[in-house]
Amino acid sequence: MNPYLKRLEEIFGAIDSMYSAALDFYEFGCSGCTDNCCRTKFHHHMLAEELYLAEGLGLLGADKRAEIISRAGEVVRIHNASPEDVRVMCPLNEEGLCILYAYRPMICRIHGVPYEMQKRDGSVEYGIGCYRFMEEKVNEDMGYFMFNRTMFYIEMANVEKEARKNLNYTGNYSRTTAEMILDIAKKDQ
Numbered sequence: 001m002n003p004y005l006k007r008l009e010e011i012f013g014a015i016d017s018m019y020s021a022a023l024d025f026y027e028f029g030c031s032g033c034t035d036n037c038c039r040t041k042f043h044h045h046m047l048a049e050e051l052y053l054a055e056g057l058g059l060l061g062a063d064k065r066a067e068i069i070s071r072a073g074e075v076v077r078i079h080n081a082s083p084e085d086v087r088v089m090c091p092l093n094e095e096g097l098c099i100l101y102a103y104r105p106m107i108c109r110i111h112g113v114p115y116e117m118q119k120r121d122g123s124v125e126y127g128i129g130c131y132r133f134m135e136e137k138v139n140e141d142m143g144y145f146m147f148n149r150t151m152f153y154i155e156m157a158n159v160e161k162e163a164r165k166n167l168n169y170t171g172n173y174s175r176t177t178a179e180m181i182l183d184i185a186k187k188d189q
Contacts, residue, residue, distance in 0.1 A: 002051070002163075002166075003162075004048060004159045004162045004163045004166070005048065005051055005052050005055060005163075007155075007158075007159050008048055008049075008052050008156070008159050009052070011152060011155045011156055011159065012052075012106070012109060014152070015106065015109050015110060015152050016109060018147060019109060019110060019113065019147070021145070022113045022145045022147045023113065025142075025143070025145040026113060026133070026137060026142055026145060027142075028112075028113065028133060028136070028137060030112065030132075033132050034132075035130070035131050035132050036089075036093075036096070037108070037111050037112065037130065038089055038090040038092075038093040038098070038108075039087040039088060039089055039090070040087065040111075041079060041084065041085070041086065041087070041088070041176055042105075042107045042108070042111075042176065042177070043174045043175065043176060044105045044106070044107065044173075044174070044175055044176070044177065044180065045172075045173055045174055046105075046106070046156060046159075046160045046173060047160065047163055047164060047167070047169055047173050048156070048159050048160045048163040049105040049106060049180070050173075050175065050180045050183060050184065051163060052103055052105075053100065053103050053104075053105065053177070053180055053181070053184065054184045054187075055103060056100040056102065056103025057100065057103075057181065057184055060099075060100075064099075068091050068092065068099075068181060069091075069181060069182065069185045071091035071178075072091040072177075072178040072179075072181035072182050072185075073178075073182060074091075075088050075089075075090070075091050075176070075178035076176070076178045076179055076182060079176065079178070090177050090178070091177065091178050091181060092104070092177060092181075105177065105180075106152070106156065108177075110147075110149065110152075111130060112129060112130040112132075112133055113129050113130075113133060113145070113147055114126070114127055114128055114129045114133070114144070114145070114147065115127045115147040115148070115149050116146065116147070116148050116149070116150075117148065117149040117150050117153065118148075118150045
């Protein structure tokens with residue numbers, strides 16, 4: 001694994017630990033959620049996340065990989081033909097679980113619980129959590145777990161900068177997981 005992907009793996013491990021602590025604090029979990037986040041059209045903004053996902057896809061057998069690529073193509077087709085908010089299951093989800101859970105992008109790791117993040121101008125952005133969190137927890141006197149995303153974003157930006165430099169990649173990056181999978185498949189041909 002490239003050094004910047006190894007660093008991304010470490011950052012994701014830290015994110016997972018903090019997220020788990022937040023879930024414990026709020027006594028909250030995703031199990032049984034009818035608003036499954038895997039149906040959300042998240043856009044990922046880091047090439048390094050695609051490279052990391054490619055590592056996971058490379059571990060799958062040829063048949064499973066072909067199946068995922070086919071599902072990714074169908075998801076992209078539906079997204080392109082539908083309104084922005086259309087909800088389609090992520091091509092990596094099987095029977096309610098991500099088959100590349102260890103390689104999932106950042107937003108898949110942090111969505112759901114309240115957070116804060118310091119912006120470049122010094123202001124602080126606060127997120128309230130997902131729909132289910134708000135529905136179940138908004139009226140509870142639960143306190144606040146400070147899930148500050150700032151350091152994670154800074155660390156990931158450093159990884160992204162190194163990856164782009166090494167690959168001579170410039171420009172904007174914005175892709176759904178399905179689009180990332182199709183890009184990976186094209187590069188592997």
